[in-house]
Amino acid sequence: MRSPARQQAKGTVPELAPAAGAIQETRDRVKRAYGSAIGRHRRDLVTPALILDLPAARRNIAKMAERLKTMPAKIRPHIKVHKSPELARLQVDAGAIGLSTATIWEAIVMVRSGLDSIFIVNTLAGREKLAALAEIAREAEVMVAVDDPQNTADIAAAARTAGSEVGVLIEVDTGMDRAGLDTPEQAVELARRVAGMEGLELMGVTGYEGHCSLTPERDLRASRQRVAMSTLVDAAERIRAAGLPCPIVSAGGTATWDWTATTHGVTEIQAGSYALMDNFHFPMAGDFEKALTVLATVISRPPDRVIVDAGNKSLGAPALSTMRGHDLKAMRFDEEHGLFIAEPDYPLHVGDVVELVPGYAPGTVNWYDAYHVVEGDRVVDVWPVIPRGPGHGGLIS
């Protein structure tokens, strides 16, 4: 897994995997399609448009880096949030030790955008996905979560076929009731198998305390975080006690990042939402700024409501979305309509432009081709959202 011989990588990733050339093509397409926005005022764009306040995102990234300096854990930020090689680069330049991704396609885009040390924080199955994983491990340090013996063996076989080594982290269910092994004993057993498999390198354990992000109440969230991390750290200690390597203990989302980054035994955190922020995470991590908005236009103005052209095909967790600068209660979101309650004399009219703060950033970004990157009120660039969609779209070559 370590020190892949980049210059020797010459295998072919399955055809669905985007090559570096395809990434550049996507970048060029996005520039052609949206480049006319560059130089415009942020209020003068075709809506709905995804707006990235770059200075705010930079401040979020710098703040995280600064605060982590006094904490034992490093950060490997999750890029499922922004799906942007540009933002990933800013995070790495600020000191991130690598990147976390949700899918193999996200990992490939990052590697082929020149970024290294990628942890796919999910279990992966399917012939082509495992082949792509094994191939990309020839080009960069790549790790993946595992929780199943047969699947682990399949990954090892794919790696041997590709002549690569895939890093694996044993996934432990820390209380989220999603993937992962239930007990430290099971983790030790799987770790033992991994250690004996050619093609794999045992790198540690992972266990996301994602259920804590559904616990807005601070004290309860803290106690759940402690239980979750004690399970994970216990698994790591038992693996080491069994004489096996376990250099990485990876966990931590934005809702719990500082507690997890200071938990004894945790070596790195996966938090990602801090970079863009959204209305879901903000009450739990309010020292980060809301850097992501969606620009929308008022398209109808009945007496008791304001209707904008951003609905649930334009916003993630729309019910949690708010209108910046307007204290209007959201009423409903249909596919192409966002409805807010407003008095008849409220000064918003058809054609007016407003900015919405999304409920949930990852589900928002994933709808769009591109960020309109703004500094102050000016659009300074357009950046592609890649890959987006379950068909890893936006990158089709």
Next chain:
Amino acid sequence: MRSPARQQAKGTVPELAPAAGAIQETRDRVKRAYGSAIGRHRRDLVTPALILDLPAARRNIAKMAERLKTMPAKIRPHIKVHKSPELARLQVDAGAIGLSTATIWEAIVMVRSGLDSIFIVNTLAGREKLAALAEIAREAEVMVAVDDPQNTADIAAAARTAGSEVGVLIEVDTGMDRAGLDTPEQAVELARRVAGMEGLELMGVTGYEGHCSLTPERDLRASRQRVAMSTLVDAAERIRAAGLPCPIVSAGGTATWDWTATTHGVTEIQAGSYALMDNFHFPMAGDFEKALTVLATVISRPPDRVIVDAGNKSLGAPALSTMRGHDLKAMRFDEEHGLFIAEPDYPLHVGDVVELVPGYAPGTVNWYDAYHVVEGDRVVDVWPVIPRGPGHGGLIS
């Protein structure tokens, strides 16, 4: 609005609007990226994959056409559901009098894919969108909904600039509490303005009874449909009584289509979901087949659950999604995980492939680049989803 001189169309649509060449490029890109799937068994695809059962969709389209033969209304099916020029073509070939769309971009894609007579069933605002509307009206019959005097004047001005004529339908709120005028009197007033504006052609009224689709209980749905349609038909009659033209009375979704298509005074319906069907509409329109599924792979198998690689970034209305052929209750959908409850000995293992029926088709299709078109168990083609996303992605040229 009528009989646009196609051969004389030479204005330029704003740069965000996809030209016919860009549509062909997208088609080619999709073929290059996903074409290796053609000829494969449907169970042997990279997941998540969007599966279109073409014979089932054809039967749905034929059934609608057959049943409408004995009804007074015609159909102008809504293509926001499938975003597919291929499916739109099948609908037109089966007798649809044109197409309904939700956005200007959907309309442009349909026109530049060779389809004609498009009704954008929403109000539109914003300089570029109105310019695009006016331009595309040079190439095909195009209509749009209006409910605001100033917006109507802006559309007329854009049409005069483009040298085109845009058809308009006065939108009436039939009880959905979304866009539209509240009373028939207001509709007459706006119709009078429209009739006096150069650049516009008054074509009638529209009012979608979408609130009825949220009323699963049949009798209550029927009574709400009657109230909704009486409001709409009343508006049309008053416009005619005022000496103004009102040839079109347009309404009707899949939840109410047959009642609306036989309502005296309704001339056309906009139903669209019948073509693909989904778990949301099926209880209300069960004589259409579920032609759309999402293929997924089991990626983790804890003792009490089955976890697949299709989450809420892969499915619309995931909570309503079901696993075909498996009577498993959905537990939760995270971004890249779909969780179902299953006993420890339930015969599904990591790597197994399953097929999910989406809760809501339009929100599902919009996540994907392409349909894997199947006949029986074989993939026979891949068709692009265009345009998708609020940034009208998948078509960026």
